[in-house]
Amino acid sequence: xxxxxxxxxxxxxxxxxxxxxxxxxxxxxxxxxxxxxxxxxxxxxxxxxxxxxxxxxxxxxxxxxxxxxxxxxxxxxxxxxxxxxxxxxxxxxxxxxxxxxxxxxxxxxxxxxxxxxxxxxxxxxxxxxxxxxxxxxxxxxxxxxxxxxxx
Numbered sequence: 835x836x837x838x839x840x841x842x843x844x845x846x847x848x849x850x851x852x853x854x855x856x857x858x859x860x861x862x863x864x865x866x867x868x869x870x871x872x873x874x875x876x877x878x879x880x881x882x883x884x885x886x887x888x889x890x891x892x893x894x895x896x897x898x899x900x901x902x903x904x905x906x907x908x909x910x911x912x913x914x915x916x917x918x919x920x921x922x923x924x925x926x927x928x929x930x931x932x933x934x935x936x937x938x939x940x941x942x943x944x945x946x947x948x949x950x951x952x953x954x955x956x957x958x959x960x961x962x963x964x965x966x967x968x969x970x971x972x973x974x975x976x977x978x979x980x981x982x983x984x985x
Contacts, residue, residue: 842845847861859889860892860893861874882910889910890912891912893914893919896914898913949954949977953971
């Protein structure tokens with residue numbers, strides 16, 4: 835990945851992404867009220883052709899016009915609207931399902947002092963110490979015993 839810096843004309847390219855020998859060009863539009871129109875999409879298509887890139891990704895904080903969507907259809911152009919970008923960011927910030935509910939057998943077969951079930955190693959998702967490991971009852975949510983984990 836390479837970011838464009840400097841004052842020379844960059845053809846509207848904000849990022850150049852290389853994957854498996856294929857070049858993808860990215861342009862970002864942080865507009866507050868105006869929709870991104872077909873003119874922007876056509877320009878990036880021209881830049882893509884001139885650069886011999888495999889595709890273009892245009893990201894906006896708002897929406898694309900219908901004409902922009904129609905022009906991009908059937909071309910190697912991905913249009914990412916604000917709500918889609920927000921969801922991509924949220925999904926990247928979410929811990930993986932394994933990290934959300936991390937369990938492994940307790941090597942010492944520790945048991946819950948409240949109900950007698952096995953304790954399992956878990957990772958806090960929220961609260962004051964997210965990411966911190968602790969022993970929790972395998973009978974959760976019926977039993978909410980928590981015991982400190984000492985590595």
